[in-house]
Amino acid sequence: MFESLGNKLQDILDRLGRESKLTEAQVKASMREIRMALLEADVNFNVAKDFVAKVSEKAVGQNVLGSLNAGQTVVKLVHDELVQTLGGQTAQPELKTQGNVWFMVGLQGAGKTTSTGKLAAHYKKKGRRVLLVAADTQRPAARDQLEVLGKQVGVPVLKVNDGETPAETKRRLDEYLKTDYRDLVIVDTAGRLQIDEALMDQLAALQTELHPTETLLVIDAMTGQEALNVAQTFDQRVHVSGLVITKMDGDARGGAALSARSVTGKPIYFAGTSEKMTGLDQFHPDRVAGRILGMGDVLGLIERVQEADMKAMEAKKAGDFDLEDLLNQLRQIRKMGPLGDLMKLIPGMSRALPEGFNIDEKQLQRIDAMISSMTVKERRNPKIIDGRRRKRIASGSGVDVQDINKLLKMHEQMKEMMKMLQRMSGGGGKGMRGMKPPKMPNIPPSAMKK
Numbered sequence: 001m002f003e004s005l006g007n008k009l010q011d012i013l014d015r016l017g018r019e020s021k022l023t024e025a026q027v028k029a030s031m032r033e034i035r036m037a038l039l040e041a042d043v044n045f046n047v048a049k050d051f052v053a054k055v056s057e058k059a060v061g062q063n064v065l066g067s068l069n070a071g072q073t074v075v076k077l078v079h080d081e082l083v084q085t086l087g088g089q090t091a092q093p094e095l096k097t098q099g100n101v102w103f104m105v106g107l108q109g110a111g112k113t114t115s116t117g118k119l120a121a122h123y124k125k126k127g128r129r130v131l132l133v134a135a136d137t138q139r140p141a142a143r144d145q146l147e148v149l150g151k152q153v154g155v156p157v158l159k160v161n162d163g164e165t166p167a168e169t170k171r172r173l174d175e176y177l178k179t180d181y182r183d184l185v186i187v188d189t190a191g192r193l194q195i196d197e198a199l200m201d202q203l204a205a206l207q208t209e210l211h212p213t214e215t216l217l218v219i220d221a222m223t224g225q226e227a228l229n230v231a232q233t234f235d236q237r238v239h240v241s242g243l244v245i246t247k248m249d250g251d252a253r254g255g256a257a258l259s260a261r262s263v264t265g266k267p268i269y270f271a272g273t274s275e276k277m278t279g280l281d282q283f284h285p286d287r288v289a290g291r292i293l294g295m296g297d298v299l300g301l302i303e304r305v306q307e308a309d310m311k312a313m314e315a316k317k318a319g320d321f322d323l324e325d326l327l328n329q330l331r332q333i334r335k336m337g338p339l340g341d342l343m344k345l346i347p348g349m350s351r352a353l354p355e356g357f358n359i360d361e362k363q364l365q366r367i368d369a370m371i372s373s374m375t376v377k378e379r380r381n382p383k384i385i386d387g388r389r390r391k392r393i394a395s396g397s398g399v400d401v402q403d404i405n406k407l408l409k410m411h412e413q414m415k416e417m418m419k420m421l422q423r424m425s426g427g428g429g430k431g432m433r434g435m436k437p438p439k440m441p442n443i444p445p446s447a448m449k450k
Contacts, residue, residue, distance in 0.1 A: 107193065
């Protein structure tokens with residue numbers, strides 16, 4: 001989402017960073033460029049104006065002008081102010097030991113029901129006993145969708161009936177909790193294509209009955225500035241406590257997400273990144289700011305590695321690295337998310353990659369298919385794979401024999417590289433100068449039979 005804005009800001013700050021000393025005129029010119037970049041990214045006008053004013057004030061107040069490393073100092077000031085604009089400290093919904101009732105509100109199509117399912121999966125993994133309440137009395141399809149998501153993540157769903165009153169919903173919820181204890185109840189409320197009095201009256205009545213401890217507003221990042229008007233209207237009527245920004249993996253300009261915290265005064269709790277139930281991340285202002293400015297997100301990358309449980313990748317010595325290990329590695333890495341997204345979490349990588357760069361995930365699937373077509377004996381000792389075996393493996397995975405040859409060559413190169421890395425870590429290495437990374441076999445999709 002922030003790729004275009006990030007590239008523009010990085011270009012501006014790169015020029016500043018190369019300057020050992022800065023003049024007031026240079027700072028003013030750069031701040032004008034930053035303000036234009038923010039406005040072009042659909043950032044709220046007042047937010048962009050205040051952002052630039054604060055950075056300029058700090059630059060002058062800290063006697064940056066004329067000092068050594070002035071450019072780097074301005075880069076830090078921009079980063080710090082970006083973090084503050086996004087909310088400063090990471091914020092999360094309040095969770096008590098029991099009695100947690102969360103309201104999910106927002107317009108129809110913003111991703112409210114999907115986000116409700118994602119939250120259930122997220123907190124179930126943390127050990128919470130979650131109950132979902134499908135409380136959209138107008139749209140049976142929304143209730144059915146939440147029921148499907150509940151089954152998918154393994155949590156129960158209490159469905160309201162057509163025309164059910166808030167008082168009846170409260171009574172049925174209390175009865176349910178008497179027989180099945182739950183410490184987190186997430187209520188998916190009604191939505192509309194646009195804000196109207198009927199919707200707000202319905203939400204207010206249900207809120208009065210259920211007394212939610214948190215009211216989370218789901219905002220579609222693709223709607224731009226209109227999302228901010230929606231947020232303010234919802235807050236006036238139902239008192240929003242926090243925001244969930246959806247479709248953060250889309251191609252929107254990102255201004256609404258950048259402006260949401262400043263305009264509404266409400267923290268962004270979560271960011272939704274896909275339709276998958278795992279596509280929900282805690283919103284960390286400092287990490288998002290780092291990614292926008294090309295500084296990466298090392299902590300985010302570490303967390304994904306830990307979630308994927310990469311211990312199996314380190315179990316063997318480099319010399320024993322066989323095709324079974326390669327298959328396990330590929331599957332563990334794919335659990336962490338799209339490789340293109342992972343690479344952008346590495347500091348500086350977003351600038352190093354060419355514009356529009358993307359890794360063909362199908363390529364990994366084809367390698368998986370080739371290795372899976374081998375016997376366990378062949379995976380553990382690739383040297384026994386002769387011409388007859390290569391033909392059989394190629395036929396079983398729907399590729400050509402030369403693709404099998406490329407895979408085996410890639411494996412040998414990876415094994416040699418791992419040996420080199422192991423020697424270096426042991427202190428006996430001579431460096432990696434001249435080493436070339438292994439090339440993945442380039443297999444066109446049309447080569448696959450299935």
